[in-house]
Structures are given as structure tokens and as C-alpha cells.
Amino acid sequence: MEDSFAYAKDKWDKSHATPYFKVGDLVCVSTTNFNQIKGCKMLKDTFAGPFFIKALHGEIAVELELSEELSNKHPTFPVSSIKPYKSTDAEKFPLRNKSLQVIPPIESSGIKKITKVVKERKLRTNQVREYLVRYSDPTCEDEWLTEKDIPKLINFSKGSNTLEITILQSHIIF
Incomplete structure (x- = not known):
């Protein structure tokens, strides 16, 4: 039994050096x-x-x-x-010292073109309507716009419990 303990201790000591x-x-x-x-x-x-x-x-x-x-x-x-x-080591790993190149963001013009109205919501007890619009420019995120923000851009026609929204003029200038 003591021989097996000594063998296990020697094996442990060979692979595990005490850190100082x-x-x-x-x-x-x-x-x-x-x-x-x-x-x-x-x-x-x-x-x-x-x-x-x-x-x-x-x-x-x-x-x-x-x-x-x-x-x-x-x-x-x-x-x-x-x-x-x-x-x-810089000689063994030469690519680790190279800095990453930052790709500049794509500059978009001030004109945003609406391609789709995704959702509609009513705020403040049905007094204000907002529409989630999607732009054709992929750098622009979807955003909620009120009816006042887009008065001539969208044609609203209410049918039987459905709202059909047609895009008439699709440019917003900011």
C-alpha cells in the first residue's frame, strides 16, 4: 500500500511543479x-x-x-x-502584433427612402398613431414615425378591420 502511495506521489510531483x-x-x-x-x-x-x-x-x-x-x-x-x-513571442506569432483595420461606415445621404410600413401602434389612448417604417438604405434602422412626420408619404385606406398603407412619395429629407 505504501508503495502505491509513493508511486502516485512521484507521478504527481513530476507533472505538477509547485509555483513560486x-x-x-x-x-x-x-x-x-x-x-x-x-x-x-x-x-x-x-x-x-x-x-x-x-x-x-x-x-x-x-x-x-x-x-x-x-x-x-x-x-x-x-x-x-x-x-x-x-x-x-513576436517571432513565433507575427500576426498578433498587427492592428485590425477599421472599416469606415458607409455614409448615407440625407434622403431616406421608405420601402415598407411594418407596424402600426396607437399611443395616448388612441390620440396618436405611429408607424414603424423600413428604409431601403440598409444602414438606416427601422423607426417609429407619427402621422405628422409623414403626412404626404402614406395613403391610408381602412377596409373591414384591416389597414392598407400605400407609399405615395417615398422620400424624407432630414
């Missing part, structure tokens, strides 16, 4: 117990950082200088949940 940290080292913190990080848990990073070590609490805990995003977390973490930070 110093004040000022850069480390990353495991995010497995971080609940306040927004978004899907599957897509969040497994480690956050790098952070500087501010103080050591024996060999089992480390106090870190956290960023503003994690300022509400307690700054002391166990050694088991941190790992040393390794920066990437």
Missing part, C-alpha cells in the same frame, strides 16, 4: 468562480489578466492589483487559481 511567486510578478487568474462576468459562460476567457502580485500570504495565497472591471472582487486568490503570465 514573487511580489511584482505578472499572473493570470482563473475565471471559473467569477459570476459577475457578463455573457455566455462557454465563450468567456478561462483566465483573466495579467495582474501584478501586490503581496504574498504564505505559500497558498496571493494578493493582486486588480483592474477596474474586477474591482468588486476580493484581491486575494489561492495559488491554485492563478498561473504565471507568459507573453507571446
Whole structure:
């Protein structure tokens, strides 16, 4: 029995080196117990950082200088949940240093062309009607316009409990 314990200990010690940290080292913190990080848990990073070590609490805990995003977390973490930070080598990964090119947005003219009236709603106890209009320009979002905003653009004809809206003149100048 003692031989099997010794064998298991030797195997563990070969693959698990005890990390020794110093004040000022850069480390990353495991995010497995971080609940306040927004978004899907599957897509969040497994480690956050790098952070500087501010103080050591024996060999089992480390106090870190956290960023503003994690300022509400307690700054002391166990050694088991941190790992040393390794920066990437620029020669091995040359594409990581290149900045992403920002594609400028498409400038749209001041004229918006209405292609479709999507919905109708009544506000303030049926005193004001608004219409959700869709524009032909894909950069313009759908928006709610009142009857006053589009007086000559739409022809309204009420039939049997249905509202037919026809676009007469489809240009709005802002």
C-alpha cells in the first residue's frame, strides 16, 4: 500500500511543479468562480489578466492589483487559481502584433427612402398613431414615425378591420 502511495506521489510531483511567486510578478487568474462576468459562460476567457502580485500570504495565497472591471472582487486568490503570465513571442506569432483595420461606415445621404410600413401602434389612448417604417438604405434602422412626420408619404385606406398603407412619395429629407 505504501508503495502505491509513493508511486502516485512521484507521478504527481513530476507533472505538477509547485509555483513560486514573487511580489511584482505578472499572473493570470482563473475565471471559473467569477459570476459577475457578463455573457455566455462557454465563450468567456478561462483566465483573466495579467495582474501584478501586490503581496504574498504564505505559500497558498496571493494578493493582486486588480483592474477596474474586477474591482468588486476580493484581491486575494489561492495559488491554485492563478498561473504565471507568459507573453507571446513576436517571432513565433507575427500576426498578433498587427492592428485590425477599421472599416469606415458607409455614409448615407440625407434622403431616406421608405420601402415598407411594418407596424402600426396607437399611443395616448388612441390620440396618436405611429408607424414603424423600413428604409431601403440598409444602414438606416427601422423607426417609429407619427402621422405628422409623414403626412404626404402614406395613403391610408381602412377596409373591414384591416389597414392598407400605400407609399405615395417615398422620400424624407432630414
